[in-house]
Amino acid sequence: MTTQTPARPQLIDLHPPNADMQRLVHNGLQREPRQLPAWFLYDQEGSRLFDQICEQPEYSLTRTEISLLESSAADIARAIGSGVIVEFGAGSARKVGPLLEAMQPSAYVALDISADHLRQSMASLQAQHPCVPMLGICCDHSQLDTLPDHPLIRGERRVGFFPGSSLGNFTRAEAIALLRRFRRLLDGGPLLLGLDQPKSRSRLEAAYNDAAGISAAFAHNLLQRLNNDLGADFNPDNFLYEAVWQETESRVRMALISEVNQTVSVGGEPWTFSPGQPLVTEYSVKYSAEMARELAKDASWHWRHRWHDPADDLSLHWLEAAD
Ligand code: AVI
Numbered sequence: 001m002t003t004q005t006p007a008r009p010q011l012i013d014l015h016p017p018n019a020d021m022q023r024l025v026h027n028g029l030q031r032e033p034r035q036l037p038a039w040f041l042y043d044q045e046g047s048r049l050f051d052q053i054c055e056q057p058e059y060s061l062t063r064t065e066i067s068l069l070e071s072s073a074a075d076i077a078r079a080i081g082s083g084v085i086v087e088f089g090a091g092s093a094r095k096v097g098p099l100l101e102a103m104q105p106s107a108y109v110a111l112d113i114s115a116d117h118l119r120q121s122m123a124s125l126q127a128q129h130p131c132v133p134m135l136g137i138c139c140d141h142s143q144l145d146t147l148p149d150h151p152l153i154r155g156e157r158r159v160g161f162f163p164g165s166s167l168g169n170f171t172r173a174e175a176i177a178l179l180r181r182f183r184r185l186l187d188g189g190p191l192l193l194g195l196d197q198p199k200s201r202s203r204l205e206a207a208y209n210d211a212a213g214i215s216a217a218f219a220h221n222l223l224q225r226l227n228n229d230l231g232a233d234f235n236p237d238n239f240l241y242e243a244v245w246q247e248t249e250s251r252v253r254m255a256l257i258s259e260v261n262q263t264v265s266v267g268g269e270p271w272t273f274s275p276g277q278p279l280v281t282e283y284s285v286k287y288s289a290e291m292a293r294e295l296a297k298d299a300s301w302h303w304r305h306r307w308h309d310p311a312d313d314l315s316l317h318w319l320e321a322a323d
Contacts, residue, residue, distance in 0.1 A: 009122035009135065009136055012137045012148055014148075015138050015139065021040070021229065022230055022267045024037055024040075025040075025226065025267070026266075026269065033255075034278070034280065035281075036222065036279070038169040040222055040226075041221070041281065041282065042112075042117070043225045043228075045224070046221050046222070049214060050091065053215055054094075057210075061164070064309050068308070068314065069095055070098045073101065077099070077102035081103075082105050082106075083105060083106065084106055084109055084152065084153055085108045086111070086161065086189075087160075087162070087163075088162045088166070091112060093121040093124075095163045095164070100132055103159070106133075106152075108135075110134070114138070115138040135152050145181075145184070158185075159191075159192070160189060161191075162182065162191060165196035167193065167195060167287075168283070168285040168286060169285075175285075175295060176295065176298050176299045179295070179301060179319075180300060183300065183301065183321050186321070190318060193316070193317045194314065194316050195287040195315055198287075199286070209242070215243065222281055230266060233265050234264050238259055239259065239279070251284060254280070254281045254282050254283070255278035255280045256278070256281060258279070261274055261275055301321065303319055306318070
């Protein structure tokens with residue numbers, strides 16, 4: 001009888017250098033309104049706070065998606081087939097478990113921007129699924145042109161997984177560009193895409209401004225990160241967090257509002273904020289089933305099917321590469 005040695009996750013670090021961050025911050029602060037790329041929120045502390053957001057009673061997205069995956073994984077596996085699962089923005093990799101069970105993939109590849117977070121989540125996932133070979137790639141997947149040439153990926157069919165409604169954190173144009181990029185990265189393989197749907201203003205505004213103040217701390221941590229990594233001198237206490245549902249755009253806008261007239265130095269450059277001026281930390285677009293189908297079409301994917309929870313709050317969309 002042969003015994004299988006449990007696999008150990010490997011990690012490739014392609015995190016963008018600080019010089020790139022500096023340039024992106026400069027560009028973001030020149031926008032009107034000022035806005036920074038959402039992935040800046042996820043340093044180690046930001047990733048920890050985001051995990052806490054997912055546990056707040058007001059933020060049901062993660063719980064809903066996990067139970068939908070648990071109830072639908074077998075059906076999804078039958079429909080989509082298997083190969084190497086490539087998860088974009090894996091975070092704590094808490095969602096892929098049911099797919100690993102149902103699809104029995106040849107390997108699992110997780111992409112995420114936070115190397116420390118990726119290392120921890122891969123280690124705990126590997127302990128639960130010792131026989132699935134795992135590879136972590138620390139990167140900004142919205143800038144990645146190819147997956148690294150690695151024995152776990154080479155020659156295998158790729159099954160993309162992009163849960164958590166993270167696509168909602170991109171503008172429509174960026175979301176289309178990202179879906180097109182995923183088509184290239186998946187090399188003809190399918191994509192399972194989790195998208196949150198529009199709901200009442202009161203539910204959405206509460207979800208993004210929880211009573212425990214974790215969403216606010218998550219946004220304020222962005223300023224702390226700029227202080228730590230880019231030598232900025234933001235005083236987070238001078239900014240008030242707000243989350244507003246913008247129905248016409250079908251999105252929640254999260255922003256830090258300057259409470260005073262202040263000048264902040266970022267990478268040696270001075271930036272003045274007037275009272276009431278927003279710094280947008282992220283948008284979270286909510287896609288109806290119709291909007292999701294349109295988006296897929298515009299990004300040259302064939303929309304095939306959607307699985308949704310009983311309340312129809314969130315969907316997992318199955319997309320196939322169009323010829
Ligand atoms: C990661 N992303 C899908 C979250 C969302 O719901 O838009 C980010 C988030 N920001 C604050 N709360 C959650």
